[in-house]
Amino acid sequence: MQLKAQLGGDEGKHVFVLKTAKGTRDYNPKQMAIREKVFNIIISCFKRHGAETIDTPVFELKETLTGKYGEDSKLIYDLKDQGGELLSLRYDLTVPFARYLAMNKITNIKRYHIAKVYRRDNPAMTRGRYREFYQCDFDIAGQYDAMIPDAECLKIVYEILNELDLGDFHIKVNDRRILDGMFAVCGVPGEKFRTICSTVDKLDKMAWEDVKKEMVNEKGLSEDVADRIGEYVSMQGGQDLAERLLQDPKLSQNKQACAGLTDMKLLFSYLELFQVTDKVVFDLSLARGLDYYTGVIYEAILSQTIPAPAEQNGADEAGVSVGSVAGGGRYDGLVGMFDPKGRKVPCVGVSIGIERIFSIMEQKAETSSEKVRTTETQVLVASAQKNLLEERLKLTSELWNAGIKVEVLYKKNPKLLSQLQHCEETGIPLVAILGEQELKDGVVKLRNVASREEVRLISDQIKIKKLFKNH
Amino acid sequence: MQLKAQLGGDEGKHVFVLKTAKGTRDYNPKQMAIREKVFNIIISCFKRHGAETIDTPVFELKETLTGKYGEDSKLIYDLKDQGGELLSLRYDLTVPFARYLAMNKITNIKRYHIAKVYRRDNPAMTRGRYREFYQCDFDIAGQYDAMIPDAECLKIVYEILNELDLGDFHIKVNDRRILDGMFAVCGVPGEKFRTICSTVDKLDKMAWEDVKKEMVNEKGLSEDVADRIGEYVSMQGGQDLAERLLQDPKLSQNKQACAGLTDMKLLFSYLELFQVTDKVVFDLSLARGLDYYTGVIYEAILSQTIPAPAEQNGADEAGVSVGSVAGGGRYDGLVGMFDPKGRKVPCVGVSIGIERIFSIMEQKAETSSEKVRTTETQVLVASAQKNLLEERLKLTSELWNAGIKVEVLYKKNPKLLSQLQHCEETGIPLVAILGEQELKDGVVKLRNVASREEVRLISDQIKIKKLFKNH
CATH class of the missing domain: 3.40.50.800 (Anticodon-binding domain)
Known part of the structure; x- marks a missing residue:
């Protein structure tokens, strides 16, 4: 490192722009103290569940990310071609995880990964979101008996939200197979499953009437079909609902739906043993944005919604609803995309909406009479x-x-x-x-x-x- | 995130290159366990000394890094211009720290920062170095009484190396003012101080005869001048040597040298109180590569040199000698470069050669009979x-x-x-x-x-x- 040119007498010639890059921020000692406290609670939980941790580089070959994020690919940060490989900053931790598993031929792992990811979010749509933000992922990869790892993911969300003391919360659960089965029996054409799924996903922010309008006017469903969907997606319950739907004259005829509902029953029986059913709701309106889910999906929502602060950001890593602080599901197909022979590694995971949690903790710290200490000096x-x-x-x-x-x-x-x-x-x-x-x-x-x-x-x-x- | 295109049936069309970007690596759970152990020891020490921590974004405005690294600037990773600001990945943690202090008008802080930095090292010169590697910096910024924070930095290096249990070590100390004074009284022209300093810095890897040759043949010093330097740079000692040199007929005539030697005496008196003088050597051959040092400089060296493994890397963050595992010094001019009014914030700091320490710990783990656990399950x-x-x-x-x-x-x-x-x-x-x-x-x-x-x-x-x- 050489500073000669500037230390050697021509100081002041350069006028530096004293700012961080757009959409990024420094963490000051107070923010770091809060961040450390949150990480400690979360990491302790992951370790209590026997998880290992890995780390991957901040950039990947551009090719590794290509074709994984649909139209959001335009938000990927590319590195300049300075001769050599074409590189991009990681957009999430899931694709690097899948690449890691395939590259190292790992078929069994329970790992967590906490690291920053990068998205060139369009300023118009930012709502104060950061372009550099943390993700905090826990995933279980491996071929296991149904619903046992899935139940552990929900137990982990439950434990973390309890320990972070963010107030009351509930965890919505659904299954992509139930959704697909439901769409099929309602008369949605197969090619529209995913796009209708995206519309259903808006139910946490929009009234049914508006969601229905989108289905009919934009997505081209008939009113009848939409109304049939409307009946299902208003249903909420527990194990009993799964049992009832297994008797539903239409759903019970659909293989996919039956598989999902049978697993949902099993999931609830494990959640009972894990003593977490008081916060878990089987909710047919939960759809989740990501396309790669293949089975159970879930999302944790804080009951007491704290007004979103200016610096709210990265919320979509854990879902889109206002109070959403964690989300995830089963994705059995992703690792296979990286394997030359397409060998699948079933995965289920959860992402903790850590940036949102930081914001809430920072707000709490500001209104609290107790000062946040930035050192531990005795x-x-x-x-x-x-x-x-x-x-x-x-x-x-x-x-x-x-x-x-x-x-x-x-x-x-x-x-x-x-x-x-x-x-x-x-x-x-x-x-x-x-x-x-x-x-x-x-x-x-x-x-x-x-x-x-x-x-x-x-x-x-x-x-x-x-x-x-x-x- | 949409995977439709690939999950929808055309799997296998894309053949992914299953690798990480050149010069980067994943950390597997075993490496992470070792990394965590090392970080815990180091962070505990920083906290014991009352340090706070901060974090900065992984990229900075390109302008912030411009003109700070001399010809090494070509190793900076630039981001692609995708519309908007020109950005570069951080090259070290010191420049972002100085930018942070100037931007927030902070004049007093004791902080540590552990994070990854990025250097597009020329493959020909890599010797297995990584392009993404950790730095681990501790710095004290502020206008204080002479040598007290400087002594604490050395105490910290001593404590960390003791606790990491890497075998015997010693810490070389010198002062840029002593070096400059020495060059002056030996007859080196002022404009050659820095380049001769670089040559002296090679004494840890080259014999004096070769260093002298470089001085005479490449740098154009006369034999006489080189020999006079040779006499000084062979000197090693403690407080006594500082006292002796203060009586040296030539050096005692040089203001810079006297200031440095007086401070060296003071430093040793504090190191005595801190009970670390058994490992600290005042060594006139220590020069350090970086140009920005303005006072005390130091470097910690392991006595028992473990053969450098293939994945040895990032060694230069803590100096260049084979066994060097920590280094640093006083840099009173850097923050002022970022301040619009050039206001100076004196700084002294140390960088722990964390990547080298990881390598050593990984090697130790491999030869040890005790297996590294990657989980904490009881x-x-x-x-x-x-x-x-x-x-x-x-x-x-x-x-x-x-x-x-x-x-x-x-x-x-x-x-x-x-x-x-x-x-x-x-x-x-x-x-x-x-x-x-x-x-x-x-x-x-x-x-x-x-x-x-x-x-x-x-x-x-x-x-x-x-x-x-x-x-």
């Missing part, structure tokens, strides 16, 4: 008199060596007041104050910054270590 | 007989709810042997075995996988929780 080593720098540094070092989180001001003779102010500003709970008298007596005065209570301690490392264990 | 819930899926799932859920890390095989009727094999393969230490008799008796049989010892436990959640606390 004690500041301070002095009340001048000329005690050496003593301060020595005690600081001893405390570091004992594993205690300590700061010391980088001044020879800081004022006691400014040392105490530093504690108050950054939330350091304790201050160890050195003075001539204390040094003579071989003690350290330890003050609780908030309560101003003081104790005098023999400055013995082991005792100090014990003392700080609880802070 | 117990597998298994069954000895058929038809116990429900009971397995129920117990698994109870253990998850109690915060215990548990796995269960996703099979209705797995064989006991395959369940035990899974434990052995993945290092799960305990297996809870359910059987008809145990269920009747209301107990769980818990087996230590390695020792095969078994205990029977009343299947009571609280007791189970206590039991697992120690695993």
